[in-house]
Amino acid sequence: MSTVLTEPSNGSKAEVEATSLDRPPAWPHRHLLDTDVLTWPQVELVLDTADAMAEIVAKRRPRSDALRGVGVTNLFYEASTRTRVSFEVAARHLSADVVNVSVGGSSIEKGESLLDTMRTLESLGARVLVIRHAVSGAPYLVAREFRGSVVNAGDGRHAHxxxxxxxxxxxxxxxxxxxxxxxxxxxxxxxxxxxxxxxxxxxxxxxxxxxxxxxxxxxxxxxxxxxxxxxxxxxxxxxxxxxxxxxxxxxxxxxxxxxxxxxxxxxxxxxxxxxxxxxxxxxxxxxxxxxxxxxxxxxxxxxxxxxxxxxxxxxxxxxxxVANGVAIRMAVLALVTSAGERSDR
Missing domain, CATH: 3.40.50.1370 (Aspartate/ornithine carbamoyltransferase)
Known part of the structure; x- marks a missing residue:
């Protein structure tokens, strides 16, 4: 596990904005489970990419096709308004196919395990799983098995x-x-x-x-x-x-x-x-x-x-x-998906 470093970024902000909408700069993390794995240049890359995404949110740029055809599933085992809606809006701004799953009304109520739920959603086309769970470490368990990207939307008292x-x-x-x-x-x-x-x-x-x-x-x-x-x-x-x-x-x-x-x-x-x-x-x-x-x-x-x-x-x-959460989550979704695409090649 790497730690966050306080080093200057090599790429200029202009370079990031020119590529971050449809061709995000190189990003090594297929999952985002906590901030402890990010180097400081990677944190800067998220912030700079969010600046470009904010232009879409403000309607100063057209909606991006960066995630067109990509299935993004929000799997929330705990109640949420801001985070769940923010991820949904972010994914739609990137033209993703969005599915929301909550515990109520799903097979989770019948005792289906977290991993079985993950496998079902993967079979149904999910390439990105955004997970909130009451148990610390739950997204890490899923990330070991899931072939796409996992974004932690909050696990227990551990990370967000x-x-x-x-x-x-x-x-x-x-x-x-x-x-x-x-x-x-x-x-x-x-x-x-x-x-x-x-x-x-x-x-x-x-x-x-x-x-x-x-x-x-x-x-x-x-x-x-x-x-x-x-x-x-x-x-x-x-x-x-x-x-x-x-x-x-x-x-x-x-x-x-x-x-x-x-x-x-x-x-x-x-x-x-x-x-x-x-x-x-x-x-x-x-x-x-x-x-x-x-x-x-x-x-x-x-x-x-x-x-x-x-x-x-x-x-x-x-x-x-609340408003900035959409741009940041757009940046994260675009970056982890770009890393997942490179790992599939």
Missing amino acids: PTQALLDLYTLHRHISGGSLRGRKVVILGDVLHSRVARSNLWTLTAAGADVWVCGPATLLRGFEAWAAAGVGGERRFTVTTDIVAALRDADAVMALRLQQERMAAGLLPSTHEYAARYGLTAERLALAREGCLILHPGPMNEGVEIAPDVASGPRSLVKKQ
Whole structure:
């Protein structure tokens, strides 16, 4: 497994835009299961390809034929609105044949295994499987057997690579100067159960950000050891229960919801107490730098991890995150499919 490197890209952005719509640049990964396998030039390639895809989303370029005739199946074992719809819209912008499969009403309810479901969908023409599953590692199991490409749309508390990439893309587009190097980025909330936080730690530290992770001690278990070892064995980040220290002079804050569906009893006294101590309010945000950017991967529990006026305020990028998810997922689908085509030759 390779780690994300902080190296400059060799290809120019102009070269990427000229080829990324119908002929994506060389990309080695047939699957995207997490951000930990991406080198920094590969992260840059995703971001630059997304810039070209954003032109299609904004209707400044015609729809691409990059995935014409390619079957893209969204296989979601957990509820989702943003991610599932985003992948569907992304695939359609690339002219793919899209099928959506949910647990309800399928043979999964009758006890069909994940691998049997995969084999059925493959026999029906799926070349790309976009998988969300409650069990960490499930997409890795499928990727070992599936002959096409697998994109992880979230597995348990483990990883959510396209969310991390769209968060990075959104920050790059909106932070002053367009660079995260040396900028303080805070991830605030239920970090313990967050696949988004884990994938973001790889990309944000690779981008050179000064990353702080903050929440109650019970929701930070294991992250102190990771911080001490460093992401990829070298890139440090800060873990704290002190919300004042975390928010002071922050350039961006990402609030995370309490994932009560994954929590064991006793981790928190109550959501009311959590909101009182760790909710992102306008008063607490005053500690951050002027113009501090606000992110949230959704869905939001307004009044718990984030105040309504902060979630919809002028600093909020939440709607931009949702919109940018389409361009990022278009880029990922085009890139992994191009790698799959080369492996078939």
